[in-house]
Amino acid sequence: MQKGTIYALILGAIPFITLVFALPLVNRVEPVILGLPFLLFWILSWVVLTPFILLAAYFCEKKFNIPKEGEEE
Amino acid sequence: MNAALIIIFATIILSSLVGIFAGRRVKMNLENWTVAGRQFGIIIIWLLMAGEIYTTFTFLGASGWAYSKGAPTFYILIYGALAYTLSFFILPALWRVGKRYGLHTQPDFFIKRYESRFLGVVVALIGVFSIIPYLQLQLAGLGLIVEVSSNGAVSSRVAIGISFILSCAFVYTSGLKGAAWVAIIKDILMILAVFIVGIGVPYIYFGGFGKMFRALIEQKPNYLVFPGAAPQMDVLWVMSTVLLTGLGFYMWPHVFGSAFSAKSDKIIKRNAVIMPFYQIPILLIFMVGFTALLVIPGLKNGDMAFLALVNKTYPSWFMGFVGAAGAVTAMVPSAILVLFASTLLAKNVYQTGFNPRASEGKVMALSRFMVLVIMTFALFFAIFLPNELVPLLIFGYDGVCQFFPGVVFGLFWKRVSKIGVICGMIAGIAAVVILICLGRDPFLGMNAGFVGLVVNCIITVTISLAKNHLKQKSEL
Numbered sequence: 001m002q003k004g005t006i007y008a009l010i011l012g013a014i015p016f017i018t019l020v021f022a023l024p025l026v027n028r029v030e031p032v033i034l035g036l037p038f039l040l041f042w043i044l045s046w047v048v049l050t051p052f053i054l055l056a057a058y059f060c061e062k063k064f065n066i067p068k069e070g071e072e073e
Numbered sequence: 074m075n076a077a078l079i080i081i082f083a084t085i086i087l088s089s090l091v092g093i094f095a096g097r098r099v100k101m102n103l104e105n106w107t108v109a110g111r112q113f114g115i116i117i118i119w120l121l122m123a124g125e126i127y128t129t130f131t132f133l134g135a136s137g138w139a140y141s142k143g144a145p146t147f148y149i150l151i152y153g154a155l156a157y158t159l160s161f162f163i164l165p166a167l168w169r170v171g172k173r174y175g176l177h178t179q180p181d182f183f184i185k186r187y188e189s190r191f192l193g194v195v196v197a198l199i200g201v202f203s204i205i206p207y208l209q210l211q212l213a214g215l216g217l218i219v220e221v222s223s224n225g226a227v228s229s230r231v232a233i234g235i236s237f238i239l240s241c242a243f244v245y246t247s248g249l250k251g252a253a254w255v256a257i258i259k260d261i262l263m264i265l266a267v268f269i270v271g272i273g274v275p276y277i278y279f280g281g282f283g284k285m286f287r288a289l290i291e292q293k294p295n296y297l298v299f300p301g302a303a304p305q306m307d308v309l310w311v312m313s314t315v316l317l318t319g320l321g322f323y324m325w326p327h328v329f330g331s332a333f334s335a336k337s338d339k340i341i342k343r344n345a346v347i348m349p350f351y352q353i354p355i356l357l358i359f360m361v362g363f364t365a366l367l368v369i370p371g372l373k374n375g376d377m378a379f380l381a382l383v384n385k386t387y388p389s390w391f392m393g394f395v396g397a398a399g400a401v402t403a404m405v406p407s408a409i410l411v412l413f414a415s416t417l418l419a420k421n422v423y424q425t426g427f428n429p430r431a432s433e434g435k436v437m438a439l440s441r442f443m444v445l446v447i448m449t450f451a452l453f454f455a456i457f458l459p460n461e462l463v464p465l466l467i468f469g470y471d472g473v474c475q476f477f478p479g480v481v482f483g484l485f486w487k488r489v490s491k492i493g494v495i496c497g498m499i500a501g502i503a504a505v506v507i508l509i510c511l512g513r514d515p516f517l518g519m520n521a522g523f524v525g526l527v528v529n530c531i532i533t534v535t536i537s538l539a540k541n542h543l544k545q546k547s548e549l
Contacts, residue, residue, distance in 0.1 A: 020315055040297065047150055058343070
């Protein structure tokens with residue numbers, strides 16, 4: 001596996017950790033942040049961050065991966 | 074004629090005309106019809122995928138769950154983000170396989186990867202059986218929205234009849250391209266409606282969403298954490314459900330097939346990056362459901378919360394606008410569902426299963442004919458037996474997500490075997506059916522579909538490894 005792909009996979013794991021496995025730890029109303037109960041604030045924050053995480057993954061692949069034959073560059 | 078009625082019908086008819094004209098200059102063959110000639114750029118594929126994902130169910134269901142169940146509705150916000158993250162890694166590889174071998178559908182992939190026509194037919198049939206109830210749900214939602222927003226002037230049956238026949242007309246003439254063009258109109262209308270209502274109602278009744286949440290926390294302190302008002306849907310249920318729906322999402326035959334319509338693997342990868350932005354309107358839909366709970370408590374059917382609150386708050390012409398947005402929101406996914414169900418039946422059941430030598434022209438003609446057959450069938454059920462198929466929907470997601478090991482291992486693991494995938498799929502589906510029939514869903518707090526998926530993965534991997542092992546032994 002190429003280095004960029006490994007970095008991308010690590011980044012791609014973040015939404016799964018925060019939005020699935022961390023849920024039991026954040027299942028609470030307080031503190032209310034920006035008017036949102038904590039659970040909803042947590043979920044929304046990571047959903048909004050996901051495209052930026054994927055953007056970082058995209059650039060990691062671009063930077064560290066040598067394009068294989070058959071893949072368009 | 075009232076203003077609402079005019080807005081609804083004008084929108085339905087104009088959008089359908091756009092869809093019909095979309096394919097005017099295209100010579101229709103299977104490639105152009107099902108995957109739009111693999112020509113879609115990043116904007117149109119984004120709008121198309123959003124068009125498939127944001128259905129009437131999102132409109133009515135997300136607010137309805139917020140109203141009747143509370144926090145468990147958050148799963149709808151989560152699973153999209155997981156699905157898009159996954160698609161970043163899976164879809165580009167899938168697209169390349171599709172391009173290289175000229176694949177159009179999901180069963181095409183299974184046939185090519187596992188060199189098994191039998192598996193192709195099985196996947197096609199499971200796909201069609203999962204699509205039909207999903208289509209019924211869209212039509213039921215459409216009927217409900219138009220009937221309520223026209224204040225009863227148009228009955229749900231008439232609304233379903235007219236708009237579904239028009240949807241089938243544009244999919245018949247223009248294929249996926251028609252659906253994509255109508256999706257542009259749909260997305261604009263729906264986003265507008267969601268923003269106006271989602272920001273508007275908490276502001277009108279409470280002076281902002283912060284104050285609305287404060288009132289909700291005071292009245293029902295446990296409503297905004299799992300399991301909310303649904304004791305069966307605790308944290309474990311949410312975790313297993315978001316994994317199931319997140320992994321299963323791109324396994325829907327129509328979503329899977331749409332990935333092939335992108336111009337390049339780069340486009341589909343960049344699309345995965347920007348897809349999660351489309352989740353944000355869901356937050357606003359939740360706001361509507363929560364506000365409705367405080368303002369109009371005690372509705373018998375939670376799914377009516379969105380419409381009931383809009384009806385109470387806004388003038389009737391605006392209700393017409395919401396009705397129009399809701400109708401087009403149902404038409405786009407319905408059209409795409411019909412398109413892929415027809416192609417599955419013509420290409421992967423008839424051609425693969427019975428007549429491998431059928432010419433492409435014949436398959437194309439049969440696909441179009443199947444549009445009419447499915448339309449008639451779906452209309453009959455939607456109008457005369459509207460509640461008969463909806464219970465099947467629970468099997469829909471649980472069914473299609475069983476394709477996940479076959480697709481993902483198929484793409485990335487050389488050793489996965491045909492027999493492993495077939496056994497895994499059968500075991501997974503059997504586990505789901507048994508649990509649901511025994512009334513054990515959720516099972517140990519987990520979604521039964523997720524349990525089925527785990528069983529499926531274990532069996533697929535074990536048999537694939539065992540088979541390789543035996544083979545190596547016999548070679549020694």
